[in-house]
Amino acid sequence: MPTTVRRRCPPAPRAPRLRHVPRGDGRLTHEIDPDDKRPQDACGVFGVWAPGEDVAKLSYYGLYALQHRGQESAGIAVGDGKAILVYKDMGLVSQVFDERTLSSLVGHVAVGHCRYSTTGSSRWENAQPTLAPTTEGTIALGHNGNLTNSHELADIIARRSEGVSRDAVMRGNTTDTALITALLGSHPDASLEDAAVDDLALLRGAFSLVFADESTLFAARDPQGIRPLVLGRLERGWVVASETAALDIVGASLVREIEPGELVAVDRGGLRTRRFAPAEPRGCLFEFVYLARPDTRISDRSVHAARVDVGRRLAVEHPAEADMVIPVPESGTPAAVGYAEASGIPFGSGLVKNSYVGRTFIQPSQTIRQLGIRLKLNPLREVIEGKRLVVVDDSIVRGNTQRALVRMLREAGATQIHVRISSPPVKWPCFYGIDFATRAELIANGLDTEEIRRHIGADSLGYISLEALTESTHVPAGLLCRACFNGEYPVALPDEALRGKHALEQPALPLDDPADAAAAPGPAQPMLGQQEPVDAADGLPVLVGGAGGGDALSRP
Numbered sequence: 026m027p028t029t030v031r032r033r034c035p036p037a038p039r040a041p042r043l044r045h046v047p048r049g050d051g052r053l054t055h056e057i058d059p060d061d062k063r064p065q066d067a068c069g070v071f072g073v074w075a076p077g078e079d080v081a082k083l084s085y086y087g088l089y090a091l092q093h094r095g096q097e098s099a100g101i102a103v104g105d106g107k108a109i110l111v112y113k114d115m116g117l118v119s120q121v122f123d124e125r126t127l128s129s130l131v132g133h134v135a136v137g138h139c140r141y142s143t144t145g146s147s148r149w150e151n152a153q154p155t156l157a158p159t160t161e162g163t164i165a166l167g168h169n170g171n172l173t174n175s176h177e178l179a180d181i182i183a184r185r186s187e188g189v190s191r192d193a194v195m196r197g198n199t200t201d202t203a204l205i206t207a208l209l210g211s212h213p214d215a216s217l218e219d220a221a222v223d224d225l226a227l228l229r230g231a232f233s234l235v236f237a238d239e240s241t242l243f244a245a246r247d248p249q250g251i252r253p254l255v256l257g258r259l260e261r262g263w264v265v266a267s268e269t270a271a272l273d274i275v276g277a278s279l280v281r282e283i284e285p286g287e288l289v290a291v292d293r294g295g296l297r298t299r300r301f302a303p304a305e306p307r308g309c310l311f312e313f314v315y316l317a318r319p320d321t322r323i324s325d326r327s328v329h330a331a332r333v334d335v336g337r338r339l340a341v342e343h344p345a346e347a348d349m350v351i352p353v354p355e356s357g358t359p360a361a362v363g364y365a366e367a368s369g370i371p372f373g374s375g376l377v378k379n380s381y382v383g384r385t386f387i388q389p390s391q392t393i394r395q396l397g398i399r400l401k402l403n404p405l406r407e408v409i410e411g412k413r414l415v416v417v418d419d420s421i422v423r424g425n426t427q428r429a430l431v432r433m434l435r436e437a438g439a440t441q442i443h444v445r446i447s448s449p450p451v452k453w454p455c456f457y458g459i460d461f462a463t464r465a466e467l468i469a470n471g472l473d474t475e476e477i478r479r480h481i482g483a484d485s486l487g488y489i490s491l492e493a494l495t496e497s498t499h500v501p502a503g504l505l506c507r508a509c510f511n512g513e514y515p516v517a518l519p520d521e522a523l524r525g526k527h528a529l530e531q532p533a534l535p536l537d538d539p540a541d542a543a544a545a546p547g548p549a550q551p552m553l554g555q556q557e558p559v560d561a562a563d564g565l566p567v568l569v570g571g572a573g574g575g576d577a578l579s580r581p
């Protein structure tokens with residue numbers, strides 16, 4: 026009798042359980058190495074008052090011109106005299122808005138914002154413009170900068186709002202911007218304009234604000250004027266923007282900068298200006314180095330011209346015997362042009378940048394990981410082979426980028442590499458709206474130039490002096506904030522416990538964005554003076570981590 030043999034198949038191997046990772050978002054980024062981020066700007070703001078114009082589209086193009094100042098979220102609020110409508114979402118300006126959404130935003134006054142988070146996580150709730158009710162209607166507000174006294178503002182709001190505890194105020198407002206909006210909304214028995222004159226005097230730190238109610242556009246700048254803000258004129262209206270480049274793009278002519286400590290209001294009665302605090306100008310020097318667009322003007326000085334001039338001075342301060350000057354594209358280009366001009370060494374393009382490599386959450390394979398900065402930069406072997414190079418970059422944060430770059434250029438045949446940096450060593454973090462690495466991560470905090478040169482593996486390394494950089498801006502040193510270079514902060518800093526991107530959030534608040542999670546405090550860096558480890562890949566000393574690991578100024 027036949028028997029049926031039942032064969033048991035061996036169990037199929039179980040597929041490894043995949044960890045959930047968010048999809049790549051394809052966002053444009055200028056970072057060469059995501060683990061060695063350059064200082065990130067805090068936001069771009071734009072406002073327009075122009076009856077008869079399509080204010081939503083003007084705002085869209087204004088924000089488009091300011092995209093480099095914030096790439097995490099974007100929003101536009103429009104008022105039509107009766108109501109304010111706001112539309113905001115995570116992503117680039119071009120991802121957030123389309124014809125349909127823009128055509129639904131109808132009115133004569135608009136406020137726009139593109140965000141990079143410096144206070145509060147990168148999440149929809151923290152996208153701007155923020156909204157709050159006022160005694161007469163609604164306020165929509167966009168903010169560039171960082172306050173240093175947010176916790177005091179929460180106390181004031183709680184005192185003004187009967188029956189609302191301070192904790193409740195903090196729970197509802199996890200960014201300094203939301204607190205400013207709530208503060209203006211909580212002012213008793215006053216028009217928004219009068220409330221602003223009173224309340225803006227209570228703020229400390231950096232704030233370039235653009236806000237509106239249903240009918241009126243407002244713009245204000247902190248007494249130090251740390252972050253930029255300019256006023257422009259349209260044929261039938263007024264525009265305010267973080268940078269003059271945004272005025273150019275919407276066809277507005279530059280009128281002037283909003284003055285430090287000034288509040289400007291625009292409505293059917295015309296443009297009015299009031300002062301809420303005396304001006305004590307201390308504009309951000311780093312805007313000239315890297316943050317602002319090269320086609321922007323700050324303090325009547327072209328940013329591009331200032332950067333070329335820095336390159337010329339760099340050639341005088343740190344000459345080199347070389348065959349070619351190449352920039353690290355694109356931020357090193359103007360200074361490289363200046364260096365080549367002043368030194369007589371030919372300028373060349375030795376590195377090609379892939380501008381369309383987006384921010385991605387795809388976990389790279391080991392093979393791809395080893396490519397490192399090659400994903401973003403590719404050397405032109407036929408240009409650099411056998412040459413002694415001067416390589417010009419705008420700043421060094423952790424040094425990882427420059428180390429990988431030097432190694433890549435040597436592999437491509439460069440015989441000598443002289444690195445020149447168009448800013449002085451960055452030793453101190455910024456508390457006024459620029460997201461730097463922590464102080465412990467800043468390589469220049471604790472390592473001198475020779476130690477950094479050894480770490481990056483260059484034949485020589487030279488930074489522009491603070492004096493020469495300052496002179497290139499044509500702005501007197503006493504009118505600039507230079508704190509990230511010299512540690513002299515023009516506005517008092519909050520207590521250590523109250524500093525940092527997540528200082529206003531509840532401890533249990535989950536971090537949506539891996540970038541935020543990465544920014545949270547990590548294990549201590551190795552300290553200078555410990556036994557010097559050597560990188561197995563390139564034989565160079567591993568010196569990352571300055572002496573400031575335990576410094577009170579470190580911040581998440």
Ligand code: SF4
Binds near residue numbers: 251459
């Ligand atoms: S600390 Fe540096 S980046 Fe921050 S405002 Fe001052 S100069 Fe600018």
